[in-house]
Amino acid sequence: MNLIEMKHVYKTYHAGDVPTHALNNIDLTIKKGEVVVILGASGSGKTTLLNCLSGLDTVTKGTILFEGKDITHMSDRKITNFRKKYLGFIFQTYNLLEHLNVYENVLVGAKLGKQKVDIEEIIDTVGLTPHKNKYMHELSGGEQQRVSIARALAKKPEVMFCDEPTGALDEETGKIVLESIIEANEKLGTTMIIITHNPGIAEIGDRVLRMNSGRIVEEIKNKKRTRPKDITWG
Numbered sequence: 001m002n003l004i005e006m007k008h009v010y011k012t013y014h015a016g017d018v019p020t021h022a023l024n025n026i027d028l029t030i031k032k033g034e035v036v037v038i039l040g041a042s043g044s045g046k047t048t049l050l051n052c053l054s055g056l057d058t059v060t061k062g063t064i065l066f067e068g069k070d071i072t073h074m075s076d077r078k079i080t081n082f083r084k085k086y087l088g089f090i091f092q093t094y095n096l097l098e099h100l101n102v103y104e105n106v107l108v109g110a111k112l113g114k115q116k117v118d119i120e121e122i123i124d125t126v127g128l129t130p131h132k133n134k135y136m137h138e139l140s141g142g143e144q145q146r147v148s149i150a151r152a153l154a155k156k157p158e159v160m161f162c163d164e165p166t167g168a169l170d171e172e173t174g175k176i177v178l179e180s181i182i183e184a185n186e187k188l189g190t191t192m193i194i195i196t197h198n199p200g201i202a203e204i205g206d207r208v209l210r211m212n213s214g215r216i217v218e219e220i221k222n223k224k225r226t227r228p229k230d231i232t233w234g
């Protein structure tokens with residue numbers, strides 16, 4: 001079954017004289033358990049796509065179905081609830097709680113989801129067991145990003161949206177972070193949507209969608225996923 005379906009979706013901004021079609025007739029399906037990489041230069045519409053897919057932003061025209069349910073006409077309260085229950089987010093910045101340690105940050109995520117989870121196991125999935133009692137200022141950027149992955153995983157989301165998850169990281173650390181994302185997909189089955197302008201990252205996914213000027217201009221199915229450590233960076 002398709003987890004997400006986007007049908008003829010447009011998002012048009014009216015700032016200044018000419019309208020910007022940030023999304024220009026997008027058709028897209030994502031299956032449960034897939035790792036999909038969305039690639040495109042800055043300004044191509046990646047973040048807008050993510051914001052519409054995740055119900056943070058409304059579409060101008062078109063339909064988005066999540067597990068067959070139309071989310072484009074849900075009330076604000078319902079959509080907020082839907083986001084909280086089913087969706088996980090990782091951004092370039094980590095947005096962690098500085099006064100809490102690793103374990104406690106992940107616990108905060110678990111409480112959002114209200115499902116029973118094994119916090120220790122999730123911390124282990126992202127390779128942070130030796131650091132679980134540390135505070136954020138005691139961790140490197142890559143480690144902090146792995147805390148944010150663990151926090152997002154702790155609510156057992158159906159899908160995780162990763163917007164430039166390695167944007168602030170160097171190659172070595174970035175690859176470790178990507179490995180955590182892939183491991184989480186393999187162990188927990190979480191669908192992963194990874195947005196990036198780094199073309200090398202395309203190889204870690206099952207499918208790559210390339211965006212340009214609000215359109216999906218190319219779709220590639222990878223024969224097999226490449227492990228993050230083996231990709232070409234940049």
Ligand SMILES: Nc1ncnc2c1ncn2[C@@H]1O[C@H](COP(=O)(O)OP(=O)(O)O)[C@@H](O)[C@H]1O
Nearest residue numbers: 013015020022041042043044045046047048049
């Ligand atoms: N709130 C907004 N108001 C007006 N234009 C916007 C807004 N958000 C995005 N855009 C425009 O939509 C296009 C796509 O932006 P965005 O989705 O952020 O691209 P990307 O994430 O690929 O860099 C850009 O031309 C951007 O300027």
Ligand SMILES: [Mg+2]
Nearest residue numbers: 043046047048
């Ligand atoms: Mg963006």
